[in-house]
Amino acid sequence: MAVESQYKWTMVVDIDRCTGCQACVVACQAENNIALNDEESFLRRRAMEWIRIERYWEGEYPNIKARFIPVLCQQCENAPCEPVCPVYATHHNEEGLNVQVYPRCVGVRFCANNCPYQVRFFNWWEPVWPESLRNYLNPDVTVRSRGIMEKCMFCVQRIRRGQRVAAREGRLVRDGEVLPACVQACPTNALVFGNVKDPQSRASRLMAHPRGYRLLKETGTGPNVLYLKKVDPEFHG
Amino acid sequence: MSTGMDRRQFLKAAATSALGAVVFAGCAVPKRELLVESPVRMPEDLVTGADNWYATVCRQCPAGCGVIVRVMEGRAKKIEGNPDYPINRGKLCARGQAGVQALYHPDRVTGPLRRDRATGQFSPISWNDALDLLGARLKALRGQPDTVVLATEPLRGSLATLVDGFVRAYGAASHLTLEPLESTPLWDSMARLTSPILSSYTLLSVLPEFDIANTRYLLSFGADFLSTELSPVRYSLGYGEFRHPDESGRGTFVQVEPRFSMTGANADRWVPVRPGTEGVLALSLAYVMISEGLADSEAARAMTGGRGADALSDFQPERAAAVTGVPAGTIVEIARAFATQRPSLAVGGGPAAAQTNGTFNLTAIYALNFLTGGVGALGGMALNPVPPKELPRAARPPSPFASWRRLAEQMRTGQPRPVNLIMFRGVNPVYSLPTSLGFAEALARIPLVVSFASIMDETATLADLVLPEHTYLEDWGDDVPVPGPGYQVVGYQQPVVLPVHDTRGFADVLLVLAQEVGSDMEQSLPWKTYRDMVRDGARELHSLGRGSIVEANIEAFWNRALQNGGWWDASDRYTGPLPQPQLLPTQAPTPEFAGDPHEFPLHLVPFASHSLGDGRGAHLPWLQATPDPITSVAWQTWVEVGRQTARQNDLEEGTVVSVESPQGRVEAAVYVNPALPPEVVAVPLGQGHSSYGRYAQGRGANILSILAPLEDRENGALAWAATRVRLVKAGRRQPIPKFEGTMFAAQVPGSEVIEVTRP
Numbered sequence: 001m002a003v004e005s006q007y008k009w010t011m012v013v014d015i016d017r018c019t020g021c022q023a024c025v026v027a028c029q030a031e032n033n034i035a036l037n038d039e040e041s042f043l044r045r046r047a048m049e050w051i052r053i054e055r056y057w058e059g060e061y062p063n064i065k066a067r068f069i070p071v072l073c074q075q076c077e078n079a080p081c082e083p084v085c086p087v088y089a090t091h092h093n094e095e096g097l098n099v100q101v102y103p104r105c106v107g108v109r110f111c112a113n114n115c116p117y118q119v120r121f122f123n124w125w126e127p128v129w130p131e132s133l134r135n136y137l138n139p140d141v142t143v144r145s146r147g148i149m150e151k152c153m154f155c156v157q158r159i160r161r162g163q164r165v166a167a168r169e170g171r172l173v174r175d176g177e178v179l180p181a182c183v184q185a186c187p188t189n190a191l192v193f194g195n196v197k198d199p200q201s202r203a204s205r206l207m208a209h210p211r212g213y214r215l216l217k218e219t220g221t222g223p224n225v226l227y228l229k230k231v232d233p234e235f236h237g
Numbered sequence: 238m239s240t241g242m243d244r245r246q247f248l249k250a251a252a253t254s255a256l257g258a259v260v261f262a263g264c265a266v267p268k269r270e271l272l273v274e275s276p277v278r279m280p281e282d283l284v285t286g287a288d289n290w291y292a293t294v295c296r297q298c299p300a301g302c303g304v305i306v307r308v309m310e311g312r313a314k315k316i317e318g319n320p321d322y323p324i325n326r327g328k329l330c331a332r333g334q335a336g337v338q339a340l341y342h343p344d345r346v347t348g349p350l351r352r353d354r355a356t357g358q359f360s361p362i363s364w365n366d367a368l369d370l371l372g373a374r375l376k377a378l379r380g381q382p383d384t385v386v387l388a389t390e391p392l393r394g395s396l397a398t399l400v401d402g403f404v405r406a407y408g409a410a411s412h413l414t415l416e417p418l419e420s421t422p423l424w425d426s427m428a429r430l431t432s433p434i435l436s437s438y439t440l441l442s443v444l445p446e447f448d449i450a451n452t453r454y455l456l457s458f459g460a461d462f463l464s465t466e467l468s469p470v471r472y473s474l475g476y477g478e479f480r481h482p483d484e485s486g487r488g489t490f491v492q493v494e495p496r497f498s499m500t501g502a503n504a505d506r507w508v509p510v511r512p513g514t515e516g517v518l519a520l521s522l523a524y525v526m527i528s529e530g531l532a533d534s535e536a537a538r539a540m541t542g543g544r545g546a547d548a549l550s551d552f553q554p555e556r557a558a559a560v561t562g563v564p565a566g567t568i569v570e571i572a573r574a575f576a577t578q579r580p581s582l583a584v585g586g587g588p589a590a591a592q593t594n595g596t597f598n599l600t601a602i603y604a605l606n607f608l609t610g611g612v613g614a615l616g617g618m619a620l621n622p623v624p625p626k627e628l629p630r631a632a633r634p635p636s637p638f639a640s641w642r643r644l645a646e647q648m649r650t651g652q653p654r655p656v657n658l659i660m661f662r663g664v665n666p667v668y669s670l671p672t673s674l675g676f677a678e679a680l681a682r683i684p685l686v687v688s689f690a691s692i693m694d695e696t697a698t699l700a701d702l703v704l705p706e707h708t709y710l711e712d713w714g715d716d717v718p719v720p721g722p723g724y725q726v727v728g729y730q731q732p733v734v735l736p737v738h739d740t741r742g743f744a745d746v747l748l749v750l751a752q753e754v755g756s757d758m759e760q761s762l763p764w765k766t767y768r769d770m771v772r773d774g775a776r777e778l779h780s781l782g783r784g785s786i787v788e789a790n791i792e793a794f795w796n797r798a799l800q801n802g803g804w805w806d807a808s809d810r811y812t813g814p815l816p817q818p819q820l821l822p823t824q825a826p827t828p829e830f831a832g833d834p835h836e837f838p839l840h841l842v843p844f845a846s847h848s849l850g851d852g853r854g855a856h857l858p859w860l861q862a863t864p865d866p867i868t869s870v871a872w873q874t875w876v877e878v879g880r881q882t883a884r885q886n887d888l889e890e891g892t893v894v895s896v897e898s899p900q901g902r903v904e905a906a907v908y909v910n911p912a913l914p915p916e917v918v919a920v921p922l923g924q925g926h927s928s929y930g931r932y933a934q935g936r937g938a939n940i941l942s943i944l945a946p947l948e949d950r951e952n953g954a955l956a957w958a959a960t961r962v963r964l965v966k967a968g969r970r971q972p973i974p975k976f977e978g979t980m981f982a983a984q985v986p987g988s989e990v991i992e993v994t995r996p
């Protein structure tokens with residue numbers, strides 16, 4: 001029997017508004033109990049950032065530009081990470097999210113290998129916090145142990161909370177009522193989150209934006225995150 | 238799991254669905270058996286506890302954003318922006334998010350400590366004993382003139398009133414404030430530009446609102462307003478609207494600066510300029526605007542004494558180009574665009590203000606707004622209203638560097654009188670002041686040194702008494718954010734959790750000390766607790782009977798003020814007369830630099846770290862691990878050099894160099910920044926702590942330590958971008974911890990990662 005959810009979650013990222021400020025990055029780490037990235041993790045290139053800011057240089061001094069783009073899981077329709085998981089730890093849910101079931105993950109890392117966006121993170125070490133810092137850990141989110149793959153799920157714990165509240169009141173989640181931590185923090189409103197099945201949502205109304213493009217579209221992954229192009233008056237391309 | 242599947246059934250379902258995926262390929266509707274639940278969809282009874290959200294004020298930087306804190310079972314879990322608060326409207330930066338780590342930091346001072354000077358060892362002391370000791374000392378010193386110093390960060394709100402009251406009632410103390418990258422030149426230039434129409438009270442309380450959201454052409458001289466300057470979250474909100482393409486049209490943003498900042502990276506056009514020549518460039522823009530008849534004629538007449546462009550003939554574009562390094566054609570282009578694409582807005586800060594001619598630079602820059610009618614206008618420089626006397630006290634400019642230089646001298650020599658007692662709250666001068674001032678050595682001569690630090694910082698390690706204060710999430714307070722959003726705002730700070738350790742609020746300690754010193758002090762500071770004082774302030778506010786909270790009684794008002802995180806009145810805007818344009822200078826003071834240009838060939842441009850600020854955020858692991866927006870370096874100090882400089886000096890990423898100024902040297906590894914001008918070397922602030930907790934201690938270098946003690950000629954502000962340096966290879970390499978390169982760069986033909994379009 002076919003079940004159709006009334007939600008399909010999506011995110012729109014306007015890179016013309018992104019300043020590279022990293023507020024989303026820290027908000028994500030705070031919300032999702034991501035292990036502390038120590039100096040060593042950067043040196044070994046194993047820092048974990050479910051959402052990250054990439055910076056690209058263009059041109060030469062003095063006519064040089066730095067451009068920023070936030071990259072997070074694209075929640076692909078044809079996610080290359082999903083079919084390679086031998087234990088169904090990663091799969092697509094009915095609301096368009098690519099979710100990772102941590103207790104099921106056996107850590108083969110095939111999914112991360114297959115992801116063209118490099119947004120899956122493997123816990124190479126047991127995450128440790130000094131005892132006092134554990135006070136702020138989010139009780140809604142599992143702490144992943146060593147050997148587990150972890151990733152962005154649009155803060156599914158917030159979506160679930162919002163849905164519980166809405167269900168109790170016999171309604172659907174309102175536009176803007178549920179926001180992933182990154183979207184919530186973003187000081188320039190470069191990130192917009194919403195339900196594309198609600199035609200009135202801000203995200204839905206941006207779907208046909210003339211600046212819209214999908215990241216690495218040629219790979220055929222069917223990303224569920226829409227980017228809006230950078231605007232540059234000096235661009236000659 | 239709520240689907241009621243066991244593992245065997247699940248595996249069966251998985252097998253079926255794998256087949257199903259083939260059969261129903263192309264069918265968008267998922268099948269029930271495909272629905273595997275994430276464990277985070279828990280049955281209702283598995284969710285532990287309900288969450289409470291408390292509104293309070295962020296104190297991670299002086300901007301004073303409103304925050305809400307998620308608290309479960311007595312523990313603070315997450316900090317977010319307060320959606321109602323006018324300063325940040327629900328948004329929050331990385332530093333604000335990290336407040337929970339300050340609260341639960343593993344190296345907090347857990348109770349009062351006393352140091353034995355002979356051994357240098359700290360040992361615990363009870364609050365009673367510590368306060369008796371300090372109280373008795375204060376009492377004994379009261380007869381002697383002005384030998385007690387209280388040093389704090391610049392204060393606002395009831396705390397400012399309390400400290401003022403304490404110092405005045407005590408009678409023999411002085412209060413000094415410290416802001417390492419001080420805003421004195423900004424305050425002074427604003428005072429100059431807005432005089433004489435505003436009263437001195439206004440000048441000292443209010444900075445204008447820069448209406449970035451509504452401007453069409455934004456011209457910034459070194460102001461890093463998206464990252465570290467004044468109120469970054471609010472300016473970022475405005476910037477987001479400024480970039481909105483669908484509404485009023487996308488604004489154009491030009492940044493002129495000697496170092497490629499994060500804010501500069503977001504400009505449509507970035508223009509490098511020689512350090513200290515920003516004011517000349519601004520006057521050259523004025524020359525072009527006036528000579529081409531593009532400026533408001535009345536303002537042009539007033540600002541040139543009726544002489545027109547002739548008055549500024551020293552700043553003709555060709556002449557200015559020779560001084561600033563900005564091509565004459567570029568100057569003319571920017572001047573025309575600034576004058577015609579209105580509303581336009583000129584702002585200045587960062588290294589432009591940190592020169593021996595810093596106040597001159599800023600005055601010339603902000604004066605441009607008069608030529609385009611931008612003062613007091615939408616999309617320009619709006620004036621904030623004067624706070625009525627019912628409001629808690631607003632900000633004052635910091636004590637300039639010169640006063641700290643004099644204090645160090647007084648401490649060292651005991652002239653004109655000795656300093657017998659010094660107390661530090663929220664400042665760390667041993668770390669923040671240039672080493673050449675000898676502050677740490679001078680401190681050893683003071684009989685009693687007290688610190689209120691909650692984490693052992695460099696100054697606290699030299700204190701005789703450490704009286705650890707609450708973190709801001711455990712304490713009361715109020716705030717009048719400066720600069721305000723164009724109307725009156727008062728923020729309320731409340732404890733969101735019980736104190737984690739045996740700490741006390743700084744304000745409460747002052748009230749206790751007042752009682753210990755004498756009954757006359759107790760009378761002038763009549764509150765039992767600081768909470769009472771804050772609440773008394775709310776009573777005054779309540780009596781205004783207007784704004785976002787109007788309630789019949791104070792009890793209801795107070796509750797709602799705490800619930801909402803503050804009070805504001807969007808209708809209370811500045812309505813007084815607009816400041817009149819002033820005469821522009823016809824000559825520019827030459828910036829002075831420390832170090833002979835042959836011996837020290839490069840300009841050192843230090844900058845506040847995006848996440849660590851001036852070093853105050855260095856104890857928090859999230860902020861240490863936040864990659865610098867431009868270089869992506871984390872956890873370390875790096876030395877930015879341009880490609881040409883790197884080539885000429887045979888430097889590459891990871892080459893350790895000694896950065897040597899006439900005052901000292903620090904070592905760090907090179908990062909080659911392709912956007913850095915060849916004559917500049919840029920080093921971030923924040924690291925190089927010898928103390929300050931496990932995450933800060935012993936990493937990187939403190940660039941503040943080698944700055945020359947040059948001052949702004951007009952007000953004694955530290956000219957922190959006026960030191961020259963040379964780079965000497967240390968003969969070793971050190972890999973740079975950075976985020977860049979952590980991911981492979983996906984090269985997909987036909988798919989650019991960043992797609993760009995023209996407006």
